[in-house]
Amino acid sequence: MIREVDILIAGAGPAGCAAAYDLAQAGKHVILLDKRSFPRHKPCACGLTRKTLKALRYSIDPVIERVCHEIVLQSASNPGAPRPASGTWDSTSPPAADKSADVRVKTRNPICAMAVRERFDNFCLQQTLLAARQGGSVELRKVERIVALHESPDFVELDVATPRGPETLRAPILLGADGSNGQTRRLHRQDCHGEAPSPSAQEDGFALEATVPYTSLPATLPNGAAPHDLVFDFAPLPGGYGWLFPKADHINIGVGAFAPATGASHAQLKQVTRALLLDYAQQKLGVTDLAHITGQQLGMGGHTYIPRGRILLVGDAAGLVDPLTGEGIHSAIVSGQAAAAAILECDLNDHPNDVAAAYAHHLAPLLKTLTFSHRAARAFYAQPERGFKAMRLPFMRGLILKTYADGLPHTSLITALAKLV
Numbered sequence: 001m002i003r004e005v006d007i008l009i010a011g012a013g014p015a016g017c018a019a020a021y022d023l024a025q026a027g028k029h030v031i032l033l034d035k036r037s038f039p040r041h042k043p044c045a046c047g048l049t050r051k052t053l054k055a056l057r058y059s060i061d062p063v064i065e066r067v068c069h070e071i072v073l074q075s076a077s078n079p080g081a082p083r084p085a086s087g088t089w090d091s092t093s094p095p096a097a098d099k100s101a102d103v104r105v106k107t108r109n110p111i112c113a114m115a116v117r118e119r120f121d122n123f124c125l126q127q128t129l130l131a132a133r134q135g136g137s138v139e140l141r142k143v144e145r146i147v148a149l150h151e152s153p154d155f156v157e158l159d160v161a162t163p164r165g166p167e168t169l170r171a172p173i174l175l176g177a178d179g180s181n182g183q184t185r186r187l188h189r190q191d192c193h194g195e196a197p198s199p200s201a202q203e204d205g206f207a208l209e210a211t212v213p214y215t216s217l218p219a220t221l222p223n224g225a226a227p228h229d230l231v232f233d234f235a236p237l238p239g240g241y242g243w244l245f246p247k248a249d250h251i252n253i254g255v256g257a258f259a260p261a262t263g264a265s266h267a268q269l270k271q272v273t274r275a276l277l278l279d280y281a282q283q284k285l286g287v288t289d290l291a292h293i294t295g296q297q298l299g300m301g302g303h304t305y306i307p308r309g310r311i312l313l314v315g316d317a318a319g320l321v322d323p324l325t326g327e328g329i330h331s332a333i334v335s336g337q338a339a340a341a342a343i344l345e346c347d348l349n350d351h352p353n354d355v356a357a358a359y360a361h362h363l364a365p366l367l368k369t370l371t372f373s374h375r376a377a378r379a380f381y382a383q384p385e386r387g388f389k390a391m392r393l394p395f396m397r398g399l400i401l402k403t404y405a406d407g408l409p410h411t412s413l414i415t416a417l418a419k420l421v
């Protein structure tokens with residue numbers, strides 16, 4: 001038997017939930033599919049910028065563990081923290097960082113809120129399940145996998161394997177919100193035989209993370225660093241950065257590379273290894289053992305995405321992670337909301353490309369920003385020392401910070417850069 005519904009959404013992460021929330025509030029019947037049971041782990045440092053908090057339809061105060069008013073940027077050319085030629089440090093003699101080389105950016109308003117991803121996602125899902133108004137509904141369904149995806153001129157059909165057996169679901173629109181490794185991204189590409197411009201996984205980045213409880217830190221951290229610093233560190237690897245994100249009872253530590261942004265090959269992503277993260281943890285925090293190391297691709301390259309037909313990709317599935325910062329939750333929420341807005345203003349029985357065109361229209365401001373980030377990332381990661389020098393200039397520092405925190409229109413940054421040159 002085929003089950004028919006207004007909208008199908010594959011993936012209940014930030015992108016899928018943001019879309020489902022707006023659709024259910026407007027009275028639509030949504031089926032939200034996920035292959036995991038919530039709460040579930042998802043590799044993510046869960047730094048939530050001001051623009052992310054603003055984009056959300058509800059307060060997430062109950063899951064915010066800390067707010068940060070200061071960012072510490074550490075330089076790739078910091079003589080105390082050399083970029084290792086081999087991708088790892090000599091762990092017997094961790095370098096002593098020159099702290100005077102750090103750039104500390106302090107603000108009155110919080111720059112970034114810290115949450116734990118498992119709790120953040122579960123909270124957003126619960127808000128979404130309660131969102132229905134005007135006769136709308138959100139039904140969460142656990143699937144084992146998507147077996148097949150068929151797009152016809154009038155509808156999309158999904159064959160799914162569920163714990164209760166196979167099922168076929170049909171809707172005028174499917175939102176692919178199943179993340180960077182998601183099946184909709186892959187199946188969509190296969191289905192279109194390469195004709196549709198779905199974002200290519202060739203552009204993806206990769207990041208690894210782990211958690212370090214404050215209780216397992218040594219009495220004095222190497223180089224006297226403060227355990228509650230929010231750190232972006234451009235020393236550990238080319239084409240990316242290492243981070244320390246302070247939570248309530250632990251630090252989220254990680255390393256990530258955004259190779260495509262620098263125009264380099266995928267060899268760069270291979271440098272993001274457990275060994276690199278372990279060395280990094282020893283050098284920054286003086287710990288030699290890490291629990292819960294997990295990693296995932298970062299869906300990138302979506303700045304060129306042109307939505308087509310009845311399958312619309314959102315979030316990481318559409319490759320919308322910012323290639324300069326690695327931030328993806330904001331794009332996931334904004335793209336989910338853009339897809340919902342497009343669906344709500346179209347007659348779903350009209351031409352299949354009508355909704356896609358409306359989605360492209362609503363997505364355009366985000367893609368513009370990501371196009372700028374793509375260019376900026378290429379320039380920055382090709383010569384991070386130069387970019388770092390620019391960050392020392394107060395007005396550049398302020399602008400970069402505002403762009404990260406608030407998503408300042410890219411034109412303002414371009415104007416400022418032009419002044420600089």
Ligand SMILES: Cc1cc2nc3c(=O)[nH]c(=O)nc-3n(C[C@H](O)[C@H](O)[C@H](O)COP(=O)(O)OP(=O)(O)OC[C@H]3O[C@@H](n4cnc5c(N)ncnc54)[C@H](O)[C@@H]3O)c2cc1C
Pocket residue numbers: 010011012013014015016033034035036042043044045046047048143145146177178179180181182183184206207208209254294295296297298314315316317321326327328329330332
């Ligand atoms: C190590 C790391 C650190 C990061 N740190 C940050 C950060 O600090 N701040 C930030 O903004 N971004 C960060 N990101 C990026 C961020 O995690 C992603 O951009 C964001 O999760 C994208 O949201 P999404 O909803 O598109 O996809 P996801 O969050 O990946 O959600 C996809 C959902 O789809 C489900 N799914 C997958 N396959 C299927 C299937 N076949 N059928 C049904 N369901 C399926 C999954 O279970 C999941 O629930 C980080 C990423 C990594 C890897």
